[in-house]
Amino acid sequence: MKKFLVAILAVFAVVGAFAVGGKLVIAMETEPVGLDPHLVTAFASHRVLENIYDSLLKYGDGMKLLPNLAEEAQAVDPYTIVFKIREGVKFHDGTPLTVEDVLFSFQRILNPDTKSPAAAFYQDVESIKAIGDNKIEFKLKKPMASALLPNFAGVNSSIVSKKFVESGKNMQLETNGTGPFYLAEYVPGNYMILKKNPYYFVKDQPQLDEIKIVFMPEEVSRVAALKNGDVDIAKINEPLNLKQFPEGKFKIYRSPVLSYYLIGINTTRKPLNDPRVRNALNYAINREAIIKAVVFSEGVVTGPLNPAVQPWALQPKAFDEYTYNPAKAKELLAQAGYPNGFEFEIVTSQRYNFDKVAQVIQAQLAEIGVKVKIALVEWGIFIKRWRESDFDAFISMNSGSIEPDVQFYRTFHTGGSTNVFLYSNPKVDELLDLGRSEVDISKRKAIYDELQRIIVKESPVIFLYSANQIFVSNASVEGFKLLANESLVFLRETYKK
Amino acid sequence: MSLGYLIRRIITSIPTVLFVAFVVFIMIHLVPGDVVDMILGTQNYLTKEQINQLYKQYGLDKPLIVQFGIWLKNLATLDFGTSLRTGKKVIDLIFDRFPVTLELSVLSMFFATIIGIPLGIIAAIKKNSFVDGLVRVIGLIGLSSPSFWVGAILIVIFAGLFQGFNIFGYVHMKEDILKNLQVMFLPSLTLGLMLSAQIMRMTRSSMLDVLQQEYMKTAKAKGVSYSKLIGKHALKNALIPIITLSGIQLGYLLAGTIVIENMFALPGLGRLLLQAVNERDYPVIQFVVMFIALVIVVLNIIVDFIYTLVDPRVELR
Numbered sequence: 001m002k003k004f005l006v007a008i009l010a011v012f013a014v015v016g017a018f019a020v021g022g023k024l025v026i027a028m029e030t031e032p033v034g035l036d037p038h039l040v041t042a043f044a045s046h047r048v049l050e051n052i053y054d055s056l057l058k059y060g061d062g063m064k065l066l067p068n069l070a071e072e073a074q075a076v077d078p079y080t081i082v083f084k085i086r087e088g089v090k091f092h093d094g095t096p097l098t099v100e101d102v103l104f105s106f107q108r109i110l111n112p113d114t115k116s117p118a119a120a121f122y123q124d125v126e127s128i129k130a131i132g133d134n135k136i137e138f139k140l141k142k143p144m145a146s147a148l149l150p151n152f153a154g155v156n157s158s159i160v161s162k163k164f165v166e167s168g169k170n171m172q173l174e175t176n177g178t179g180p181f182y183l184a185e186y187v188p189g190n191y192m193i194l195k196k197n198p199y200y201f202v203k204d205q206p207q208l209d210e211i212k213i214v215f216m217p218e219e220v221s222r223v224a225a226l227k228n229g230d231v232d233i234a235k236i237n238e239p240l241n242l243k244q245f246p247e248g249k250f251k252i253y254r255s256p257v258l259s260y261y262l263i264g265i266n267t268t269r270k271p272l273n274d275p276r277v278r279n280a281l282n283y284a285i286n287r288e289a290i291i292k293a294v295v296f297s298e299g300v301v302t303g304p305l306n307p308a309v310q311p312w313a314l315q316p317k318a319f320d321e322y323t324y325n326p327a328k329a330k331e332l333l334a335q336a337g338y339p340n341g342f343e344f345e346i347v348t349s350q351r352y353n354f355d356k357v358a359q360v361i362q363a364q365l366a367e368i369g370v371k372v373k374i375a376l377v378e379w380g381i382f383i384k385r386w387r388e389s390d391f392d393a394f395i396s397m398n399s400g401s402i403e404p405d406v407q408f409y410r411t412f413h414t415g416g417s418t419n420v421f422l423y424s425n426p427k428v429d430e431l432l433d434l435g436r437s438e439v440d441i442s443k444r445k446a447i448y449d450e451l452q453r454i455i456v457k458e459s460p461v462i463f464l465y466s467a468n469q470i471f472v473s474n475a476s477v478e479g480f481k482l483l484a485n486e487s488l489v490f491l492r493e494t495y496k497k
Numbered sequence: 498m499s500l501g502y503l504i505r506r507i508i509t510s511i512p513t514v515l516f517v518a519f520v521v522f523i524m525i526h527l528v529p530g531d532v533v534d535m536i537l538g539t540q541n542y543l544t545k546e547q548i549n550q551l552y553k554q555y556g557l558d559k560p561l562i563v564q565f566g567i568w569l570k571n572l573a574t575l576d577f578g579t580s581l582r583t584g585k586k587v588i589d590l591i592f593d594r595f596p597v598t599l600e601l602s603v604l605s606m607f608f609a610t611i612i613g614i615p616l617g618i619i620a621a622i623k624k625n626s627f628v629d630g631l632v633r634v635i636g637l638i639g640l641s642s643p644s645f646w647v648g649a650i651l652i653v654i655f656a657g658l659f660q661g662f663n664i665f666g667y668v669h670m671k672e673d674i675l676k677n678l679q680v681m682f683l684p685s686l687t688l689g690l691m692l693s694a695q696i697m698r699m700t701r702s703s704m705l706d707v708l709q710q711e712y713m714k715t716a717k718a719k720g721v722s723y724s725k726l727i728g729k730h731a732l733k734n735a736l737i738p739i740i741t742l743s744g745i746q747l748g749y750l751l752a753g754t755i756v757i758e759n760m761f762a763l764p765g766l767g768r769l770l771l772q773a774v775n776e777r778d779y780p781v782i783q784f785v786v787m788f789i790a791l792v793i794v795v796l797n798i799i800v801d802f803i804y805t806l807v808d809p810r811v812e813l814r
Contacts, residue, residue, distance in 0.1 A: 034582060034583060115543065120544075172583065173584055189594065189764030189769060190764035214665070215762060216665065216762040218762070220652055221762055224652045225665040228660060228662070230664060379775065380531075383530050383534045383538060386539055396539060
């Protein structure tokens with residue numbers, strides 16, 4: 001009898017181990033702002049839409065670029081990329097995906113009337129055309145095929161249905177993608193329900209039948225909801241809260257991210273227009289201490305690229321300026337004519353702990369006689385001042401990229417669209433142009449190494465740290481993984497025991 | 498209340514509501530940052546021309562006064578505008594969200610009165626006793642505790658002690674009334690506790706005032722039972738200032754649920770307003786605030802009407 005029971009239990013255990021499907025409730029802090037994949041800029045929209053729409057390429061483990069709707073991507077030469085479109089893919093409404101849809105999607109992105117942020121990625125594309133009925137070719141004005149490829153994996157480059165868009169649907173409210181889930185219900189301010197796409201082209205995916213995304217702006221609510229069993233998985237921003245989740249009952253997921261904290265400096269205002277002064281701040285800042293104080297050691301020191309971004313990133317040790325050295329800082333200040341320090345203002349906002357970082361910086365700089373006045377402003381005011389370069393310095397976060405060209409070109413090139421630092425250096429411009437057009441990986445690496453060293457030495461931006469992203473789930477959740485770009489694409493592989 | 502009075506009150510309220518709308522319009526446009534800034538964030542992808550096109554698309558390229566004129570004109574034709582960020586009609590958003598806030602406010606008021614009035618009465622009857630002192634201290638704590646703190650404490654207690662009790666995940670009343678009440682319990686208790694302190698203090702002082710009146714002594718001398726004395730003679734007369742306070746509080750509640758709705762993830766008007774302010778979604782902010790002003794005006798009229806029921810000496814003409 002005992003043996004019989006054991007056998008039955010064993011069968012149940014095996015069945016349990018293979019059981020997939022079910023419904024997962026995930027708590028997110030912010031709600032999507034719009035659902036048109038070609039228009040959305042909000043992080044929260046991207047996290048939802050990447051599960052509804054597909055792009056030609058996608059990111060896999062370790063941020064590797066992988067085929068997606070394109071089963072092959074080939075840089076034929078530095079000026080030409082050819083994608084072979086996967087066959088047998090269907091949109092959520094059951095219509096098959098064709099080369100026409102792919103062509104239409106990029107035409108829509110590039111159409112100035114669409115006002116797609118992704119248009120900027122493809123501004124150096126000369127022509128896009130279909131070859132036969134399963135290939136599409138991009139001809140580029142500049143030899144930048146490899147620098148362009150990562151853009152094809154972004155939500156803003158999603159493939160939409162020509163028929164659906166042309167039928168006049170409001171894409172900000174309705175969706176029709178090829179992704180693993182379709183949007184079944186959206187109650188603004190409350191929740192979103194994504195259901196399994198029965199046509200999804202990857203076999204055995206998604207595992208879940210349904211994902212309910214509930215919007216909970218307050219961390220205390222997400223923590224309580226998780227403990228109370230109201231949600232299965234939640235994003236946690238405050239590492240201190242992790243103490244509330246005992247091992248065994250809960251699983252903690254943490255991973256480094258591409259985004260990082262920084263001090264941006266207006267390089268045209270005195271005395272910060274002097275590179276020596278900016279560099280002195282670099283030496284006077286103890287990055288490890290900030291990480292300890294603000295995120296309880298849940299983070300890593302970062303250079304111009306997060307150390308996790310391989311092969312491009314130089315490790316923090318490569319920069320002498322990252323060694324905490326107040327004496328050297330004072331020496332540099334004296335050389336620049338400020339032996340007794342000076343005063344400047346840091347504009348910051350309460351989002352993402354920016355204000356806490358500012359406070360630690362304030363204390364650290366006080367040690368070399370530099371007085372920091374913190375201007376804590378509301379987010380709208382922050383953005384306004386950021387866009388108008390109306391600051392001595394600010395504390396913010398950069399979203400980061402695995403492609404150095406995407407990361408650096410618009411940020412540090414003279415007149416670049418996010419060069420709010422008003423930084424201009426002919427050598428840097430030259431390197432940025434070279435890096436963009438070079439196709440040989442080792443030569444590109446050398447170019448970006450040099451660029452990173454110059455940027456740290458000149459310090460229009462003082463790079464600080466990258467905080468870990470943290471999620472907590474109950475023990476029944478399996479297969480959930482995090483990506484450095486904070487994407488939630490692995491929800492398609494997640495299931496509940 | 499005569500019909501003429503009612504019509505007069507409604508007509509005289511229109512300028513108030515429009516004035517509120519105008520002030521809000523000016524104020525939200527004076528705050529730095531606009532919807533285009535919010536869309537772009539610190540990821541400035543668009544070209545100058547594209548950005549100008551966005552301003553044009555949202556009608557933000559016109560002078561402020563023209564924008565307000567257009568808004569008024571649309572209002573006259575019952576076009577309440579469209580959310581700049583979501584593309585949804587503002588009126589639909591309000592209809593979706595208002596019931597949640599209304600329910601939260603009514604339930605909070607319920608908790609506030611069932612806690613506040615009895616405690617106030619007890620304190621008044623037992624004036625200067627230990628019980629009175631205790632109630633007054635509790636009231637003081639209630640008045641000085643911020644709602645987000647009380648909410649957080651309640652969440653921690655309930656999530657820890659009552660596993661399985663639905664704290665989060667708003668369910669509409671029509672779907673499941675029991676679940677709805679479970680989810681609404683903590684947020685309305687939080688708000689109710691805050692309000693009950695004021696109601697309790699008002700009840701106490703109002704009761705004390707009434708208890709000293711001559712007619713109370715007369716009633717007592719005539720041998721009216723104690724419970725009738727308090728319940729009928731004293732409480733009824735003490736109620737008028739409590740009704741006024743509750744009316745004002747209900748209006749305050751409708752506008753002041755922002756913190757609690759965010760904390761308990763309730764899809765109400767307060768949360769909609771906060772989100773709209775963060776996104777600089779002008780049409781939503783403008784209409785939500787005007788709507789709240791309108792509700793407060795209506796509430797005031799209702800409170801006036803209740804006076805006449807409680808105190809026949811009050812006549813509205």
